[in-house]
Amino acid sequence: MKRYLAFIIILFLFAGTALAGDEVNLYSARKENLIKPLLDRFTAETGIEVNLVTGKASALLKRLQAEGRNTPADLFLTVDAGRLHVAKQAWLLQPVESKVLTDAIPAHLRDRDNQWFGLSKRARVIVYSKQRVKPEMLSTYEDLADPKWKGRICIRSSGNIYNQSLLASLIAHHGETEAEKWAAGVLANMARPPRGNDRAQVKAIAIGECDIAVVNSYYLGNMQTSSDQREREAAARVALFFPNQNDRGAHINISGAGITKHAANRDNARKLLEFLVSDEAQKWYADSNHEYPVKAGIEVSPIVKAWGYPFKEDTLDMGKLGQYNVTAVKIFDRVGWR
Numbered sequence: 001m002k003r004y005l006a007f008i009i010i011l012f013l014f015a016g017t018a019l020a021g022d023e024v025n026l027y028s029a030r031k032e033n034l035i036k037p038l039l040d041r042f043t044a045e046t047g048i049e050v051n052l053v054t055g056k057a058s059a060l061l062k063r064l065q066a067e068g069r070n071t072p073a074d075l076f077l078t079v080d081a082g083r084l085h086v087a088k089q090a091w092l093l094q095p096v097e098s099k100v101l102t103d104a105i106p107a108h109l110r111d112r113d114n115q116w117f118g119l120s121k122r123a124r125v126i127v128y129s130k131q132r133v134k135p136e137m138l139s140t141y142e143d144l145a146d147p148k149w150k151g152r153i154c155i156r157s158s159g160n161i162y163n164q165s166l167l168a169s170l171i172a173h174h175g176e177t178e179a180e181k182w183a184a185g186v187l188a189n190m191a192r193p194p195r196g197n198d199r200a201q202v203k204a205i206a207i208g209e210c211d212i213a214v215v216n217s218y219y220l221g222n223m224q225t226s227s228d229q230r231e232r233e234a235a236a237r238v239a240l241f242f243p244n245q246n247d248r249g250a251h252i253n254i255s256g257a258g259i260t261k262h263a264a265n266r267d268n269a270r271k272l273l274e275f276l277v278s279d280e281a282q283k284w285y286a287d288s289n290h291e292y293p294v295k296a297g298i299e300v301s302p303i304v305k306a307w308g309y310p311f312k313e314d315t316l317d318m319g320k321l322g323q324y325n326v327t328a329v330k331i332f333d334r335v336g337w338r
Contacts, residue, residue, distance in 0.1 A: 071260060073260045077255070081321040086325075096114050096259050123313070126138055126243055127241070138241045145186050155190065156196065162253065169320070169324075176327060179328075199231065205237065206235075242307075249314040252313050253321065282295045283298055286301050292304070
């Protein structure tokens with residue numbers, strides 16, 4: 001009887017191990033509807049179940065730190081290279097060797113130590129009123145600090161990671177002093193105190209509260225296809241402009257992911273990462289959220305193509321956005337951009 005019980009216990013333990021090997025645990029700062037269909041497809045193709053936990057990026061980072069080596073998370077997925085840099089600096093990620101990933105993702109869109117990888121791109125662009133602004137009046141991000149735009153700009157708060165990364169890119173290109181002059185100039189040109197998300201900036205242009213705004217391109221695409229008629233109408237009143245096409249190109253950021261330092265299902269996490277740069281996954285991102293693929297040769301959505309594609313992109317190393325994040329936040333504080 002004792003031998004029989006011992007056999008059952010051993011069998012149970014082996015079964016548990018086998019089951020654990022058929023899963024991967026993902027902490028995702030992307031909304032469930034923007035990732036779950038891909039995860040379901042991955043499971044259908046590989047048999048590996050994905051246990052998904054979603055939340056705000058900052059909350060998930062704190063959770064990873066608090067859990068330490070006891071974390072169930074195998075993979076951390078978030079938006080903005082700045083947050084991925086924070087995860088790396090906090091020793092929450094580990095390097096991954098994968099020819100699939102390095103072949104698919106350009107070097108400037110992944111960590112130089114292969115601890116995180118860009119999975120989709122977004123451009124931070126200028127949108128403008130079709131009635132009150134002519135496209136030939138627009139040129140660069142730097143030009144937004146020109147007094148000719150006084151009282152005409154809408155933009156999010158300095159607490160927004162997208163604005164922090166845009167300013168970080170300006171620090172990387174021009175240095176801290178010039179970047180601070182730019183931030184002060186844009187602040188002086190604002191039509192209202194910073195508030196709302198990127199959609200709110202588009203709506204503010206539509207009602208005449210301002211004439212131009214800085215937003216992530218995919219927000220406009222989602223408004224153009226929204227089930228909310230008011231969002232579609234607001235989007236119809238603006239047009240999109242890619243800045244800096246005569247020099248370095250438009251500012252680019254990413255969504256991306258890295259394998260956690262204490263991942264128990266490391267191989268499965270790598271397989272999921274590799275799946276997310278497959279043609280199928282890259283095309284899904286492009287069509288469903290109007291983002292840009294990181295992988296060459298993938299078609300963008302018809303809406304994105306209508307804006308003008310391809311366009312000149314800034315090829316700044318994404319790691320710089322994290323490297324200069326703290327400096328960017330300090331600049332915002334000094335000039336009074338809240």
